[in-house]
Amino acid sequence: xxxxxxxxxxxxxxxxxxxxxxxxxxxxxxxxxxxxxxxxxxxxxxxxxxxxxxxxxxxxxxxxxxxxxxxxxxxxxxxxxxxxxxxxxxxxxxxxxxxxxxxxxxxxxxxxxxx
Amino acid sequence: xxxxxxxxxxxxxxxxxxxxxxxxxxxxxxxxxxxxxxxxxxxxxxxxxxxxxxxxxxxxxxxxxxxxxxxxxxxxxxxxxxxxxxxxxxxxxxxxxxxxxxxxxxxxxxxx
Numbered sequence: 001x002x003x004x005x006x007x008x009x010x011x012x013x014x015x016x017x018x019x020x021x022x023x024x025x026x027x028x029x030x031x032x033x034x035x036x037x038x039x040x041x042x043x044x045x046x047x048x049x050x051x052x053x054x055x056x057x058x059x060x061x062x063x064x065x066x067x068x069x070x071x072x073x074x075x076x077x078x079x080x081x082x083x084x085x086x087x088x089x090x091x092x093x094x095x096x097x098x099x100x101x102x103x104x105x106x107x108x109x110x111x112x113x114x115x
Numbered sequence: 116x117x118x119x120x121x122x123x124x125x126x127x128x129x130x131x132x133x134x135x136x137x138x139x140x141x142x143x144x145x146x147x148x149x150x151x152x153x154x155x156x157x158x159x160x161x162x163x164x165x166x167x168x169x170x171x172x173x174x175x176x177x178x179x180x181x182x183x184x185x186x187x188x189x190x191x192x193x194x195x196x197x198x199x200x201x202x203x204x205x206x207x208x209x210x211x212x213x214x215x216x217x218x219x220x221x222x223x224x225x226x227x
Contacts, residue, residue, distance in 0.1 A: 002157060033215070043158075043203065043217035056214045090157060103148065103160035104215060111155075 003027065006091050006107035014115055018079040021110045025072055025093030031055070032074040033094075033104060034066055038087040049074055081114045088112075119204045119218025127224040134191045136221040138204030139184075145207045147180060148215065149189050152201045161189075161202075166209065191223075199225045 003026035013019055025032050034046040036059075045058035049068035060066075063081075068074040078085060088111050092104040122137045140147070146165045150158040164171045164180045164187065171178045177190040191198055205217045 002159070004157070035217075042219050045214045045216060048214060058214055088155070092158075103163060104158075106150075106157035106159070108157045109155075 002105040002107065004091060004093050004105050004107035006089075006110050008110055009108065010111050010113075012113045012115065013081060015081055015083060017081050017114075018077065019081065019112065021076040021078070021089050021091075021112075023074045023076070023091030023093075023107060025074070025091070026095075026105050029093035029095050029105070030072065031094045032068055032072070033092040034060075034074070034076050035090040035092065036087045037090060037109070038084075041087075043090075046076070078112070081112075083114050086112055086114045119206055119216070121202070121204060121218045121221040123221060124219070125222040125224070127226060128194060130194055130196055130225050130227050132194055134194050134198070134223055134225075136189045136202050136223070138187045138189070138218055140187075140204070140206045140218070141185065142206075143209040144182070145209050147178075147187050148205045148207075149176075149178060149187075150203045150205060150217075152203065152220070154200070158203065194223075194225045196225050196227050199223060 005024040007022045030051045033048045036044045046060040047066050048056040052068050066076045088109045090109045092106045119138045119140045148163045149161040152158045162173045175192045180187045201220045203217050203220045205215045
């Protein structure tokens with residue numbers, strides 16, 4: 001158990017809909033990262049937050065947004081969903097600002113299926 | 116975009132044999148990390164090696180890093196059925212954005 005909690009574990013929705021994925025980082029971790037894993041794109045970094053502030057941005061679509069709340073949990077919002085958004089979405093956390101000093105702790109992921 | 120490319124894409128070996136996976140990357144790095152992913156599960160950190168290190172051990176794992184060739188290898192000795200998983204290398208760039216970028220992964224199957 002990594003200590004990172006993601007909900008929901010599975011989600012099935014239709015094209016054009018909007019969903020919210022939730023992540024609770026390990027106790028005390030200030031950084032939260034979101035990754036998307038699909039068969040054709042592999043693991044893609046989406047966005048990082050540190051103590052409530054956006055820190056780094058990757059290949060995140062404009063239809064997607066995220067935020068980190070004062071209690072450090074984070075949410076990833078996916079809107080106007082398309083079939084290609086079907087993927088496993090991972091949240092990870094770390095203690096520090098940068099990944100230079102250590103590992104990321106991953107949640108079990110939220111599997112999104114868009115029909 | 117992928118920073119690292121693992122080789123081979125898939126590997127099947129008998130239990131007890133050693134497994135070697137390779138990772139090549141494109142830009143200068145601060146560190147390189149290896150992660151394991153059991154089917155459909157979250158990733159688990161295995162080991163981190165910094166750019167000024169050449170070799171690192173952790174239990175049955177041995178990682179090497181050759182920055183001149185921009186490559187790393189992960190050796191799992193005396194493999195076990197429980198080692199069946201996908202293995203990913205991930206790099207942190209030497210400067211600029213500090214995001215961790217994952218490679219394409221090697222699917223390792225240990226045959227009992």
